[in-house]
Amino acid sequence: MSKPLVTILGKMVRNVAKLRGGGSALPGLVVERIDHDFIKNTLSTLPLGIVVISGTNGKTTTTKMVVELLESQGLRVFTNRTGSNFTRGVAAALLGDIDIKGHLHADIAVLELDEAHAVHFVDKIPPRFSLILNVMRDQLDRFGEIDYTTNLLRHIAISTTNTVVLNREDPRIADISKSLEKQKVKFFGLEKKLSSVFPSDDNLHNHSSDQHATIDADVILSEFTDNSATFIIDNQKINTNLKLSGVYNIFNAAAALTLVRAIIGEKTNQSKLIKALSQTKPAFGRGEKLIVDGHPLELVLVKNPSGFQLGLKSFDPIKYATMIAINDNYADGRDMSWLWDVDFTSLMANGVEQVSGSRAYDISLRLKYDNVPVTSTDLDLKKALKHFISNNPDKPKRIYCTYTAMLTLRRSLSKITDVEVIK
Amino acid sequence: MSDKTITILHLYSNDMNIYGDRGNVLCLKCRLEWCGYTPEVIEYNQGDQFPSDVDIIVGGGGQDSGQDKIKSDLQKIGPKLRELADNNVPMLMICGLYQLFGKFFKTADGEIIKGIGLLDIETYGKSERLIGNIITHSEQFGDIVGYENHSGQTFLGNGVQTLGRVRLGAGNNAVDVSEGARYKNVIGSYLHGSLLPKNPDIADFLIEQAVKNRYNEVVSNNIDDGLTRLARKVALKLPR
Numbered sequence: 001m002s003k004p005l006v007t008i009l010g011k012m013v014r015n016v017a018k019l020r021g022g023g024s025a026l027p028g029l030v031v032e033r034i035d036h037d038f039i040k041n042t043l044s045t046l047p048l049g050i051v052v053i054s055g056t057n058g059k060t061t062t063t064k065m066v067v068e069l070l071e072s073q074g075l076r077v078f079t080n081r082t083g084s085n086f087t088r089g090v091a092a093a094l095l096g097d098i099d100i101k102g103h104l105h106a107d108i109a110v111l112e113l114d115e116a117h118a119v120h121f122v123d124k125i126p127p128r129f130s131l132i133l134n135v136m137r138d139q140l141d142r143f144g145e146i147d148y149t150t151n152l153l154r155h156i157a158i159s160t161t162n163t164v165v166l167n168r169e170d171p172r173i174a175d176i177s178k179s180l181e182k183q184k185v186k187f188f189g190l191e192k193k194l195s196s197v198f199p200s201d202d203n204l205h206n207h208s209s210d211q212h213a214t215i216d217a218d219v220i221l222s223e224f225t226d227n228s229a230t231f232i233i234d235n236q237k238i239n240t241n242l243k244l245s246g247v248y249n250i251f252n253a254a255a256a257l258t259l260v261r262a263i264i265g266e267k268t269n270q271s272k273l274i275k276a277l278s279q280t281k282p283a284f285g286r287g288e289k290l291i292v293d294g295h296p297l298e299l300v301l302v303k304n305p306s307g308f309q310l311g312l313k314s315f316d317p318i319k320y321a322t323m324i325a326i327n328d329n330y331a332d333g334r335d336m337s338w339l340w341d342v343d344f345t346s347l348m349a350n351g352v353e354q355v356s357g358s359r360a361y362d363i364s365l366r367l368k369y370d371n372v373p374v375t376s377t378d379l380d381l382k383k384a385l386k387h388f389i390s391n392n393p394d395k396p397k398r399i400y401c402t403y404t405a406m407l408t409l410r411r412s413l414s415k416i417t418d419v420e421v422i423k
Numbered sequence: 424m425s426d427k428t429i430t431i432l433h434l435y436s437n438d439m440n441i442y443g444d445r446g447n448v449l450c451l452k453c454r455l456e457w458c459g460y461t462p463e464v465i466e467y468n469q470g471d472q473f474p475s476d477v478d479i480i481v482g483g484g485g486q487d488s489g490q491d492k493i494k495s496d497l498q499k500i501g502p503k504l505r506e507l508a509d510n511n512v513p514m515l516m517i518c519g520l521y522q523l524f525g526k527f528f529k530t531a532d533g534e535i536i537k538g539i540g541l542l543d544i545e546t547y548g549k550s551e552r553l554i555g556n557i558i559t560h561s562e563q564f565g566d567i568v569g570y571e572n573h574s575g576q577t578f579l580g581n582g583v584q585t586l587g588r589v590r591l592g593a594g595n596n597a598v599d600v601s602e603g604a605r606y607k608n609v610i611g612s613y614l615h616g617s618l619l620p621k622n623p624d625i626a627d628f629l630i631e632q633a634v635k636n637r638y639n640e641v642v643s644n645n646i647d648d649g650l651t652r653l654a655r656k657v658a659l660k661l662p663r
Contacts, residue, residue, distance in 0.1 A: 137441065145441070145486035328661075334556070335570040337443025337615040361654035365620055368650055369446075369453050379657075 039091050040125050042098060048075070048108035048263065050125060054118045054156055055133025055173075056149070057307045058252040060283040061244070062133060063112040065256035070108060072276030073264050078106035090121070108263070115152040122159035130160040131259045133252060134170045136306035137338075146172070154179055163262045165255060168217050169195060177215075186262050188254040189217030191232075194224075197247055197313070218261060221254045231257065233270070240278045246300075246314040248307070249282055292389060292417050297397040301406055303333065305341035311400060312346050321392035322347060323354040325381060325405035326363045332402035336362045344370040351375065353392055356384030357405045381408045428461045429633050432474060434482035435493045436466040439520050442572075444483025446617025447515060450626050451479060457646050458630065469496035473503055477512065478633040480504070484518025484573075484615075494536060497523055501539030508541050513608040513632040515625070517618060521604070521611035522546045522575050531574075542604050542611055543582030544595075546575040551597065555663040557614060559587025559594060559602040564624045566590075567602075568658035569614030577613075579604055586612055591663055608632045621655055623648055 043050055053063050067079045080093040090111055098104045113121055122130075132153050137146050150172045157164045157176050160183050167173040168189035177185045220232040229250050230239045244250055257277065261268050290297045300315065302308040328334050336359055344367055351373035355364050364377050376391070378384040388397065401409055413419050433440075433448050448464060455462040465474055469492060485493070504524075508514060516524050525544035528536040532548075552574045559567045567587045576596035579585060585595075586603025594602030594613065603612035610625065612618060619626040627644060634642050 147486050147488050335442065335572060335615055337446065337570065337617050340443035340446025340449065340617045340620070359657065361650060361657055362621075365650050365654045366446075369449050369620060 039094060042094055042102060042104050043078075043109050043125060045104060046078070046106055046109055049128030049162075051108065051110045051129040051131070051259070051263065052118055052122060052127040052156060052160075053110065053112050053131045053133070053259075054115055054153060055131075055167075056115075056136040056304060057310070058133050058248050059112045059114075061249050062131070062252040062256055063110055064283045065244075065253060065277065065280050066131070066259055067110050068280050069256055069260040069273055069276050070110065070263065072272045073260070073267075073269060075107045076105060078104055078109040080111055113156075115149055115156075118156050119152050122156050126159045126161050127156075128160070128162045129165070129259060129263055130156050130163075131165040131255055132157060132167065132173050132176060133255055134167055135172050136304055137341075150176075157183070165218075165259045165262060167255065168215055174215065184262070186258050187215055187217040188251075188258040189215075189220045190251065190254075191220060191222040194221065217258075219254045219258045221251055224250045229253065233257065233261075238270075238274060240274050242278060243281045245282065246311065248310045248314070253277060253280075290413060290417050290419060292397070292413070293393060295394070295396050297389075297399070297413070297417075299406060299409065300398065300400045301403060302400050303403060305338045308338075308342045308400065312342070312344070315398060317347055317350045317398075319396065320350070321353045321388065321395040321397045322350065323356065323384070323388045323397065323399040323401075324352055324363050324367075325355075325384070325399060325401040325409065326357040326359045327402050327405040328357075328359045329404045332404050339363060339366045342366075344372050347372045354378070354384050354388040356381050357402065360384075381405060382412050385409055385412050426461065427459075427634075427638060428463050429455050429478045429630070429637060430463045430465060430474070430476060431455075432477040432480045433464060433466045434480055434516075434520060435468055435485070435489075435497075437468045438489035438492045439483050439485035441484045441486060441489070441519070442615050443617040444481070444517060447481050447483070447517070447619045447626075450617065450619035450623070451481065451629065454623065454626055454646060455630055458642050458644055460630075460634065469493050473500050477507070478637050479629050480507070480512065480514040482514075482516045482520035482524075484520070490519055490523065490536070494523065497539060498537065501541070504539060505541050508607055508609050511608050511632065511636055513629040513636075514610065515619070515629060516542075516609070516611045517615070518573060518613055521613065522577065524609070524611055525577065525604075526580075528575060541609065542606050543580035544577050544604050544611070545580070546577045549574055549576050549597075553593035553597065553613075555592055556658070556661045557592030557594065557602070558590045558659060559592075559614075560590055561587040564622065564628070566655070566659060567612075567614065567618075567622050567625070568655055569612075569616035569618050569621070571613045572615065573613050577604070582606065586610055621651060621658060623651055 053059055067077045070077050078097055080090050135146060135150050135153060154176045157180055163184040163186060164180055165186050166177055168187040222232050223230040228241050230237055231254060300311045302311055328336060348371055352367060353375045355374050355377045360377050360379050364374050367374055376387055410419055431448060431451055452462040452464060522528050523538045524541045525538045525546055526540050527538050528546045530548040531550060554572045557569055557571045561567060571592055578596060579601055583604040583606045585601035586605055589600045589602050631642050634640060
């Protein structure tokens with residue numbers, strides 16, 4: 001089939017799917033079936049090529065940061081913004097952005113890809129740049145084990161044609177540099193005093209710390225507070241305010257800065273870069289703040305023990321009402337044992353007001369073994385949300401939730417407050 | 424709390440602790456406290472001095488790299504572990520250490536990893552991974568609920584009994600309906616969950632045996648497991 005025809009057909013499916021309120025992957029699937037090289041042919045026209053971002057935690061917010069930082073440098077950027085980070089999601093996002101002749105008006109594509117899907121993607125379309133954030137045990141029911149996941153990430157790095165950006169503080173990720181001969185390698189890192197704040201998977205499970213490497217890093221996070229951070233770039237300390245919350249988002253800002261500096265090179269306009277960073281907000285469900293009845297309500301996506309642990313570390317429970325919602329659908333991970341690898345004792349003093357989701361009793365039981373009091377448990381997410389809001393009228397609220405629980409909660413919340421709709 | 428201490432040994436807590444194995448240790452620790460004992464947890468890792476006096480031993484699963492790191496050390500402490508098992512010390516081994524407590528693990532490539540032969544079981548690596556929710560039934564413990572995720576398939580010899588008969592899922596292997604193995608007070612199983620919090624009868628069995636060995640007394644257990652029953656009810660209705 002000719003390219004314009006595929007494009008028109010795909011766009012039609014996309015519009016119909018949108019009317020139906022359907023998911024973002026369907027039109028991509030249709031186009032993929034008809035034209036296997038649709039993504040490759042469309043993306044290969046971009047002058048600055050393709051950037052792939054992968055890793056266990058923080059892909060979505062880091063991708064959003066990289067896009068906004070590149071735009072601050074005057075580039076037109078194509079990205080898979082919808083959070084549907086599989087190949088079909090990329091095809092679907094492309095359909096929204098190309099013109100009727102199939103031209104994509106962009107300089108560069110920045111794609112967030114899930115580890116397993118990224119491997120298939122880079123085999124077809126080698127990226128010019130890649131950023132590998134971290135590897136933590138996550139959804140072992142899908143990937144089997146963490147060393148296997150590391151090899152998927154190594155494959156992405158090896159397939160990269162120009163520069164690979166790696167996390168110096170994650171020993172498995174830093175080690176990938178040894179497999180790279182043709183590529184330039186840049187690292188982002190932490191000052192040593194911060195290393196205990198950002199545990200790698202080994203630190204989290206072995207209780208040992210100090211994996212600090214002696215490799216040079218392009219951008220180093222040296223200090224941070226609730227709303228500001230100091231980075232060391234070219235031996236210069238640069239302080240900036242931030243709208244990002246969550247320690248992991250702030251460390252990933254160093255990753256985004258390193259990647260953008262590699263892409264733009266000497267022409268980087270640093271003051272514009274830092275200004276754009278100071279205005280970046282986290283992606284939906286990653287410490288995102290909504291307003292309900294005049295009080296903030298934060299959604300924190302949790303999908304693996306390290307992410308949950310970092311979330312609990314990032315957000316002080318004092319003065320907040322806390323809710324936890326755990327589902328066990330495929331996208332959430334179906335094995336609940338990961339909840340036992342999270343230390344919930346920081347919630348002991350304030351307790352948890354509401355627990356919900358299909359595995360609500362699993363998390364309640366988990367909290368019981370950490371002596372965390374739970375006020376109310378309800379398997380039904382909508383009812384639980386209603387209770388949570390009406391029982392805590394005068395308090396800011398925070399909900400830790402798995403992926404599909406977050407989607408349900410956001411739909412309910414969109415009826416009572418302003419919520420960015422996930423396409 | 425009484426001054427009666429029960430010591431739990433967490434075997435290879437650094438490298439054989441892949442998914443929720445801490446939950447089993449935490450469950451034993453809390454339930455011992457709730458029954459009036461003072462739990463003490465010792466972590467044992469390769470190269471450490473093996474403690475002379477332990478009451479319960481718990482071990483978990485690891486990845487291939489974790490198994491490589493511990494397998495020679497495990498051979499060193501194997502005779503000690505066998506002696507403790509023969510002296511009725513209760514033990515719980517999940518997944519990877521369950522396999523290595525057996526005679527051998529033959530990988531899909533034909534490599535043989537020697538176990539310590541404490542359990543009369545043999546394990547063969549297969550390409551297919553057995554993954555999903557699992558329910559088994561045991562006369563002693565009733566329904567046992569959890570989640571399995573393993574590519575090794577285990578076959579039982581005459582020297583062990585099965586822990587449970589599979590009602591949903593695969594269990595030891597894709598051939599028969601056995602899940603887990605028992606020898607004296609040693610229990611091996613493939614179940615994550617973590618296993619003990621949602622199957623407290625097994626936790627209490629390990630505790631009762633440990634207390635009997637150490638203090639020759641019967642545990643008085645008034646733990647309220649209402650929440651556990653609700654979580655189990657949900658688990659019993661889950662799809663594979």
